[in-house]
């Protein structure tokens with residue numbers, strides 16, 4: 001492939017949102033849009049717009065690395081890299097010196113131990129089911145008759161958490177409806193949901209022996225209550241870097257950049 | 266460089282399809298068959314009784330639904346599969362067995378055998394909880410003696426020391442041959458894929474003529490020698506080298522091995538019961554026969570043994586000898602002993618050989634292939 005510019009791109013094709021990052025060695029340019037039903041087209045469109053904002057054409061981008069659940073569908077990639085490697089690299093860029101990255105995405109939860117340069121030392125991911133993921137929260141928000149954004153803001157009030165006894169998405173939904181019927185305030189239920197996710201994520205993270213500082217990335221990182229609940233369950237300070245949702249696409253772009261500097265094909 | 270497959274593998278491709286017919290033939294000719302499930306079953310004793318030891322099917326997804334009609338759903342797939350095969354008569358080897366030998370290796374199997382005994386003559390060997398003390402050894406020796414006596418009365422034969430010695434020599438020779446074969450996997454590129462190695466070791470249980478199997482392995486070894494000389498590989502030179510350990514992952518349950526090799530890494534050693542576990546140690550030919558047999562089998566470094574330091578040491582040792590870049594530990598859902606031991610193994614590897622380790626908990630279904638693939642890819646990326 002002809003290398004025309006010193007610009008590379010990273011795409012994180014998640015289950016709910018697609019993130020695109022352009023990088024030229026100093027400046028990143030980030031873009032996020034809902035994944036919709038045709039992730040490949042959305043990603044291609046975003047890439048074209050991001051490129052034109054930088055005054056280049058897509059064909060002139062030296063390398064395009066993709067990650068995330070939808071990466072296999074992206075035919076125009078130079079290379080596909082897993083979310084784990086990308087999130088680690090991205091988080092280390094957004095929060096230099098990070099020791100452990102916890103990413104709560106739409107479909108999965110992962111905890112990654114990284115070294116100083118953002119290389120993965122160990123990682124763990126949740127199993128098959130949706131417990132503890134963004135998808136879980138979304139279903140619960142639906143049961144509470146609100147959208148995720150409302151849920152995120154409502155919970156910020158700092159209500160007391162009522163116990164939620166199950167993490168199975170199906171059973172938790174009935175439990176939430178039951179609590180509502182008994183007149184439990186919505187804020188209390190929401191706080192309970194965050195607490196139960198946080199304790200599950202903390203237990204998972206313990207298996208990789210987290211080391212500080214701990215950084216939270218992914219869509220759910222933007223829910224202030226999640227952040228707080230996780231801190232209290234982990235008993236460690238947790239930071240949410242600016243641009244936390246872009247950790248995956250930033251990481252992909254940086255890996256593309258590293259390879260470009262190393263002078264690959 | 267072209268990636269190719271050893272031609273002698275053709276023998277082993279056909280072994281299982283052929284086995285059902287050849288076993289039927291053996292039976293018609295009056296042979297006695299002893300079916301077994303696990304590495305603790307001392308095969309020499311069956312051979313010395315003039316019986317044919319065969320491995321029973323337990324590694325396919327298909328009969329699990331039938332197994333679940335009786336057994337709890339959250340059991341390990343291996344137990345559900347073996348039981349499902351047994352009750353549906355889908356395993357010809359089960360059908361042809363005159364006697365089944367089971368072991369109390371885990372609570373699930375132990376209780377499953379009680380149910381299985383309703384359909385077939387079945388003998389359960391009771392294992393001690395560990396392999397290190399004199400009491401453990403004496404206890405297991407009595408279990409081996411009990412099996413010997415049972416086979417003698419069941420088949421109306423005398424199992425003499427001479428017959429046991431002959432069986433020991435025959436199987437020891439085979440073990441040495443398999444070790445020789447495994448040594449070829451130390452090369453880069455690997456001349457044989459891990460999936461083919463598994464297929465061969467699996468086929469071993471289904472070639473009933475031991476000298477025929479030996480000849481086939483020798484032919485393959487000859488070919489591997491040439492391949493190594495010519496630099497021919499089953500996977501590219503420089504492919505990341507993986508040692509697989511954990512629960513048995515026989516044909517039908519080789520999902521994770523397949524994913525690893527599809528991701529471009531080479532499975533250079535299979536440290537489990539579907540792989541090298543039974544071949545790494547010999548029966549001591551200098552000791553009294555029954556004691557020597559008991560000693561070899563009790564040494565099986567299975568997670569059902571508590572504690573199980575030998576497995577940790579062995580995994581570290583093979584990882585070093587086969588120059589592994591990482592260890593993948595496969596555990597069936599519901600297998601508590603291997604699942605807990607994973608933690609012990611991970612810590613052991615990180616403090617003793619500083620090797621990356623990946624734990625994969627799964628079952629026989631294909632629902633999680635993509636998640637596992639992501640984990641394996643990330644694991645390989647982690648090695649740089």
Ligand code: SF4
Pocket residue numbers: 302303304305370371512513538565567568569
């Ligand atoms: S893992 Fe243990 S119980 Fe299972 S077959 Fe091997 S020795 Fe037997």
Ligand code: SF4
Pocket residue numbers: 341342343344370371373374512513569597599600601602603
């Ligand atoms: S894999 Fe574990 S649970 Fe399953 S039969 Fe073997 S020891 Fe028992």
